[in-house]
Amino acid sequence: MQTVAMDLLPLPPADGLTAEQRRGAACVWDGRHSALTATTAIDLGEHPAGDGTTLFLRACKSCTQRRAMDALQHHSATCEPCLIDHTQCQAGLELVRLVRDTRR
Template identity: 35%
Template sequence: MSTATQSGQLALLDLPVPAELTAAQMRGAHCVWCAAELHGATAVDLEPRRDSIKGVPGRWYPRGCRRCTRKPLLMLVRTHPGTCEQCTDDAFLCETRRALRSLTLELRR
């Protein structure tokens, strides 16, 4: 999947609250879910986020391991049709649903 297709889809994922994460998790060196150390081949970039971090607006750079990222992604694939007008009309025409499903399949490898 292209980076452009991933962009926006991964921003839909629910992530842990920044205040509960370590500095290594917030800068993307460790998985935001399991805290495993990440390397280029094992990391999934979850897109930079802007959140209040300990009461101060800030930017953080979450990444996850492939295994941990698949879990919330699968949940999003399952719940998306219930929140999407296009999916209600015709799920096969929903670009978001297709992109989420494609990304889920890509992370299986």
């Protein structure tokens, strides 16, 4: 998993998520993909919720790609190494890989 890249993706507030979203059965962003599988979902990792529970967040590829593209554009505009060569920055490199991986 691209841990640096995942940290740059904005997640919705935990208290607004459905039970399906909280356990990774539905896309964390749009909630529509209730049939996410290991091959169709992007694992966003475990996240502690304010109520003491742990969220197991996943997302569909299309939503993840949109968020990753936004994060990449924002990050690369403010990161000097990315302006020269994104492969010299761990976050830039991981975001580019995440965008590419979500195209498949």
